[in-house]
Amino acid sequence: YQTNVNTLNQRHQAGLAIINSGRATTAFTPQPGFSIVAHLTRRFPAAKSLIDSTTATANERFHQEIRSRGLGERDLADGEALAFVIAFQAYSGQQPGTVHLAFARNLQRTALLRSSIAQGADNAERQRDFETFGTLAFAALALTERNDPMGKEIAGSVVTGLTRLA
Secondary structure, eight states, X not given: OHHHHHHHHHHHHHHHHHHHTTXXXXXXXXXXXXXXXXXXXXXXXXXXXXXXXXXXXXXXXXXHHHHHXXXXXXXXXXXXXXXXXXXXXXXXXXXXOHHHHHHHHHHHHHHHHHOHHHHTOOHHHHHHHHHHHHHHHHHHHHHHXXXXXXXXXXXHHHHHHHTTOO
């Protein structure tokens, strides 16, 4: 417990220094060798078969949508915003419009730029969040498109996870 508290305190202090220096950003530099399949399997070992069957396709779809919508593939706020609107779509069945994505982008960017914990995160953690939320959102959408109730459950978790900062 104390190790986690110390780590969070260090990250908070580092993030405050970044914010106070005017260097706050939502950008990240991708880390070579990162695998979303391996990361999700480590985090959710009980869901290995679901991860194996959906992750690669969902991640590819996420990146295609990032590019087609003119969003940044190295911008955590853009990835989280797209993940939010797609997860909302999977959960509610309602198609979000461009205004919803713009609102989510602004909300995520503002929250990330103000959060000392987010600013204290390194590139690897930002990339993990970007890929994880995006991939899970598109996996949830694919599952709901097949009328699998697990899709709605995953979508709800993504929406909840992304509202942590706002």
